[in-house]
Amino acid sequence: MYSKDGENYFIVDAHIALWDARPENQRNIQGKQFIDCFYDYHRNLGPEEEHWSYEEFLYQGGERLMQDLFEDGYVDHAIFQPAYLGAFYQNGFAQVEEAYGLAAANPGKLTYNHCYDPRQGEAGLDRLRADHEKMKFKGVKLYTAEWRGESRGYKLSDPWSYRYFEECRKLGIKNIHIHKGPTVRPLDRDAFDVADVDHAASDFTDLNFVVEHVGLPRLEDFCWIATQEPNVHGGLAVAMPFMHTRPRYFAQIIGELIYWIGEDRIQFSSDYAIWSPRWLIERFVDFQIPEDMTEYAPLTVNQKKKILGLNAAKMYDIPVPAELQLPNADETKTGPRQPERADLAAAV
Amino acid sequence: MTAALTERTLRHRDVAVSAKDVRQALGAVLDPELDEPITDLGFVRSLEITGSLAGAVVTVHLRLPTSFCSPNFAYLMASDSKDVISALPGVARVVVELDDHHDSALINAGLAADAGYRGTFGQEAEHSLEELRWTFRRKAYTAAMERCLTELLRADPTLAEESVGTVRLGDLPAGRTKDALVRRRTALGLPTQPSAVVLVDHNGVPYMPDNVPMALRRARSTRISIDGNAHFCRGLLRTRYAGSGADQSARPDGAEPADHQELLPLRVKEINP
Numbered sequence: 108m109y110s111k112d113g114e115n116y117f118i119v120d121a122h123i124a125l126w127d128a129r130p131e132n133q134r135n136i137q138g139k140q141f142i143d144c145f146y147d148y149h150r151n152l153g154p155e156e157e158h159w160s161y162e163e164f165l166y167q168g169g170e171r172l173m174q175d176l177f178e179d180g181y182v183d184h185a186i187f188q189p190a191y192l193g194a195f196y197q198n199g200f201a202q203v204e205e206a207y208g209l210a211a212a213n214p215g216k217l218t219y220n221h222c223y224d225p226r227q228g229e230a231g232l233d234r235l236r237a238d239h240e241k242m243k244f245k246g247v248k249l250y251t252a253e254w255r256g257e258s259r260g261y262k263l264s265d266p267w268s269y270r271y272f273e274e275c276r277k278l279g280i281k282n283i284h285i286h287k288g289p290t291v292r293p294l295d296r297d298a299f300d301v302a303d304v305d306h307a308a309s310d311f312t313d314l315n316f317v318v319e320h321v322g323l324p325r326l327e328d329f330c331w332i333a334t335q336e337p338n339v340h341g342g343l344a345v346a347m348p349f350m351h352t353r354p355r356y357f358a359q360i361i362g363e364l365i366y367w368i369g370e371d372r373i374q375f376s377s378d379y380a381i382w383s384p385r386w387l388i389e390r391f392v393d394f395q396i397p398e399d400m401t402e403y404a405p406l407t408v409n410q411k412k413k414i415l416g417l418n419a420a421k422m423y424d425i426p427v428p429a430e431l432q433l434p435n436a437d438e439t440k441t442g443p444r445q446p447e448r449a450d451l452a453a454a455v
Numbered sequence: 456m457t458a459a460l461t462e463r464t465l466r467h468r469d470v471a472v473s474a475k476d477v478r479q480a481l482g483a484v485l486d487p488e489l490d491e492p493i494t495d496l497g498f499v500r501s502l503e504i505t506g507s508l509a510g511a512v513v514t515v516h517l518r519l520p521t522s523f524c525s526p527n528f529a530y531l532m533a534s535d536s537k538d539v540i541s542a543l544p545g546v547a548r549v550v551v552e553l554d555d556h557h558d559s560a561l562i563n564a565g566l567a568a569d570a571g572y573r574g575t576f577g578q579e580a581e582h583s584l585e586e587l588r589w590t591f592r593r594k595a596y597t598a599a600m601e602r603c604l605t606e607l608l609r610a611d612p613t614l615a616e617e618s619v620g621t622v623r624l625g626d627l628p629a630g631r632t633k634d635a636l637v638r639r640r641t642a643l644g645l646p647t648q649p650s651a652v653v654l655v656d657h658n659g660v661p662y663m664p665d666n667v668p669m670a671l672r673r674a675r676s677t678r679i680s681i682d683g684n685a686h687f688c689r690g691l692l693r694t695r696y697a698g699s700g701a702d703q704s705a706r707p708d709g710a711e712p713a714d715h716q717e718l719l720p721l722r723v724k725e726i727n728p
Contacts, residue, residue, distance in 0.1 A: 137557050140522035147521065151687075151694040259579070294527040294579050297590060324488075324684045327594075327676035353686060353711050359679045366672065395723035401609055402675070405724035443672065 109181040109415075111392050116412050117431045119419035120185040120384050122284070122319060122344040122376030125172055125206040127198065129165045137254075138195040149381050152348035157386050167380050169209045177216055180377075180384035183416065184425050186218045186246070188284050188319070188344075194254035207242055218423055220246040220284065225267040226255050232274055239278045245423060246282030247275065248319075251303075264306040272311050282422055283307075284342065286319045299325045301332055308336040315422060317374065320345045326360060330367035337440040340422070341368060343414070344376035347387045350394055358396045362403030369444045370410045371435050374419045388415065409433055471545035472511045474502055480539040481515070487588050488528050489685045490595040493517070497692050497702035498532065500554060510547030513540050517553050518699070520691035526558040530575060531584055533566055593657040596639035598678035600653060602632050602708065604671060605678075620667035625649030631707070682709025 109116040128142035146164050167175075176182040187210060189201030201222070210219035221244045223235050238244075252260045261268065263285065275283065287299055301322045308316045321341040322329025333339040341364055349357040364373050375391070377384040392411060396403045412433060420427050438444040481502075482494045493499060500518040504511050517533055537551040552563050565575025573580040604619045607627065624647065627633045637647050645651070645659045652661045654670060662670045686709050693700040705714070 137522075140555075140557055144521045144523055147691055147694045151690050257578070294525075294530075294576055294581075294584075297587060299525070324680060324687075326680040326683070327673065330676050331673060349683075349687075352690065352713060353683070355711050356679070356683045356686070356709065360683070363676050363679060367676070398722040398724050399609065401612070402605065443669065 108183055109388050109392065111389075114392075114408055114412075115431055116181075116388070116392065117416040117420065117427050118182045118184075118384070118388060119375065119416040119423075119425060120176060120180075120182045120377050120379065121317075121374040121419040122188045122342055123172070123176065123185045123379040124187065124189065125167070125169060125202045125209065126200050126380065127166050127202050128196070128200060132196050132198055134195055134197050138192075138200075141192065141195050141200070145381050148345065152345075152352050153382050154351050154386065157383065164380070169205060172209070172379070173213070173216075175383050175385075176379065181388050182216075182384050184216055184218065184420070184423075185379075186220055186419070186423065188220050188248035188286075189222045190248065190250045190253070190286065191222050191224070192250070192253060218245070218425070220244050220248050220282070222248050222250070223271060224253060224255060224261075225265065225271045226258060226261055228267060232271065235271065235274060236278065239280065245280060246284060247280055248284040248286065250286045252287070262303040264303040268303075268307065269310070272307060272314060275314065276311065281313070282315045282317060284317045284319055287322065287325075297325070301325055301328045304329075304339065305332045305336065308332070308339050312338055314338065315340060317342045317422075319376070321360065321364060321373075323360075326363060330363055333372070334367040334443060335441050339368070340372040340374060340418075342374050342376050344378035345381070347375065347377065347391065348382050350387070350390050354394070355397055355400075357394075358400060358403070361406065362396060362400065365403070365406075365410065366443055369436055369438050370413050371418055371438075373414045374422075375415045391415065472504060472513070472543050474504060476543055477502055477504065477513055477515070477540055480543055481536055483539055484532055484535040486528065486688075487531050487584075487591050488525070489681070489688060490591055491685065491706070493532055493536070494702075495704040495706075496689060497696075497699045499702065500696070507547055510545050512548045512550070513543075513546055514550040515540065515552070517551065518692070518696055519553070519556060520688045520695060522555060522557045524556065526556070526562065526576070527584055527587065529553055529556055529558065530562050530565070530572060531588070533562055534572070537566055592639075592642055594677050594681060596636075596643050596645075596657060597674045598681045598708075599632070599636040599639040600655075601671065601674035601678040603627050603636050603653060605675065606632055616668045616671060617664065618667075619671060620652075620654050620662055620664055622653045623649060624651045624653055627653065679709075682706075685709060686711070686714070 109118055128138065133139050142165060146161060149164060150158055176185050187206045189203055189206060192200035207219045210217035219242060221238055221242060223231055225231065251262065285304060287301055301318060304316055304318055315338050317340040318329055319342040321343060323346060329341065333341060346360050377387050394406065396405050417427060417433055478494060481499055482492045484493050485491060486493055486496055489496065498517050498519060500516040503514045515536055517536065519529060533551050533553045537549050540546060540549045551566050553559050556562065562575060572584055604622065607622065608614055608616065608619065640647050643657055645655065654667065655661050685706055689703055
């Protein structure tokens, strides 16, 4: 819980990781390149006083995670979104067993989401069933740019992806978090294209599709798809820290999201351990749209409350104290919303 | 001994091509996604010219903001670099190498062998990257159009969003934003006379009045994406390679107070419930 100016914010951090990127776990140069890329994100977007040493960044462990999120970070509940990356790390990048164990020991605070790779075919389906039997997760994280043998990625519209979604449906796995990354075959096309999410979301309307990083670097494609599909949501992992270095860019990202998908389908994420939630939450509560951006309405306290926790809590049935709950906005399910709130439209 | 002496002499006297020529040639190579010259982005890491009896040998190293930048874009920039330098008079041999990328080995081998896109990537390549280039040329045009119209809207509070569908090129104030739009229109083969309607799709088709606000808003999200990426990529390069900022040129579109490029005040809105 975070409190400021008499307002209380229930916080759900919808995208966190427990990773091990230490050299002894790196399988190859790509393992080093991957964590170095994350470290550059960390240093480039985070304020200097929040920078960690490279050694700290390679591995945190469960104890530090609990401290950073729940003791120092105001977080009420957090959701693991593991990226396995077996082609880069000996024992995987996300520490699946350790994260599951931590969530099992702290069920009120942590939710464990699992991961799978549809290119594993039938054997992978058996594995998914067995894992679900043991871990009972409600959501999965899919990293479509994961390398596997000769393949360097897959699409959500692939036939095997559909087989896995059908299985998710049967098992009661309702929340599909997607991280689009580069290097999807064929290279002829834009590797960050989110069009395959559109296909999957139209064909599996009973599943929620949370596009992490709100589709960045293709915000426009994400907004266009999400506005038409009521089961597509936006996760703010990696988008949040732009508040610090590029506040005007961040204001426009939020302004566009509120316009295209509305205030009920946006989820706060720190993307821990790339960044820690504390400073992100403090700054987001203080954040406001720049005055000269007449195309956007100012962010309201209730919108911030929904984004910071209430939206994800609803999706994951996380109990929220009655006095902190808010009703859904009375808005259209598809298409742009609230355009009349922007100054420009008001001038008509 | 004699050969070495000859080479050294050549280096001093007879190598016609200069570093300035090479850099200028590289200025025509665009990052297809950001639609900016690689020389403005700071992607040229080093440039060396030595002589041989047949002519100059030019060696260029390129660097990118992350190891995981899309390999198709990385390949395009590297192979375009090789092409523009090879076309310079007096150049006998060109070596272009991409540093520190997850596909460096593959791409550099393909470049050295002049294997082409399909020869370099094998089963990962299907046809060509031409369509991909066009995707981003169209996005660059869309963004340039939106900048002009949003500038107009911000400058005139009485102008309604719905009415921008009839704005013509001749109605736009002269300046950098308009010049950029005219350049983008030319690249797509769209008309550039003053009577041409500004809000048209990439085929030059205008919008029905009811669809104008939506078309403008879609264009806006494209512009935000492009400006955001262009600055994030610049920033990541500076973080990754200390000192590389000195090789970057300022980008006014999407600039922030922290860029020290423009003194933009960051004044925020009041909440009006």
